[in-house]
Amino acid sequence: MLDIQRTAGRVLSYTVAVRSLDGAGTSMRGAALAPGRQTAPAACSFTLTDTGRYVPGGTHPEDATAYLGSDVYRLSASVDGRGWRAGLPHALTVARAGERTTVTVAVGAARGAARTAEVFLNATSESDPAVTVTRRCRVRR
Secondary structure, three states, rough: EEEEEEOOOOOOOEOOOOOOOOOOOOOEEEOOOOOOOEEEEOEEEEEEEEEEOOOOOOOOOOOOOOOOOOEEEEEEEEEOOOOOOOOOOOEEEEEEOEEEEEEEEEEEEOOOOOOOOEEEEEEOOOOOOOOEEEEEEEEEO
16 A cells, blocks of 8 residues: 545545566666755655656556556665664655655654764665665754
């Protein structure tokens, strides 16, 4: 599940992703991750770009073209700094081929923590686990 939406009428809907059991398929998979920047006292933002190329292929019982040009990335975050912690609000993100999305990592420092820390974000393609990128973000209290 990638997202949850609720209308004013309280209708609940979900955005979901489905990974092919046949591997990466005909599309070329790729990812680029820009170095992160501290965007608030308690956050780092990273820009993830899907550098892959969508190639139509396979068979579908209906026209699903509008839903097939994206890749899903599994995210993980860590921090190197005494007394600091990092967390992700979502374990997955999605980007269409050739487009980008912003990933935010929440960070926090305990009392007595080091003045600065390095936050690391890793993004791995769900379609092709060989496609993985990691970048860092320096944070300070």
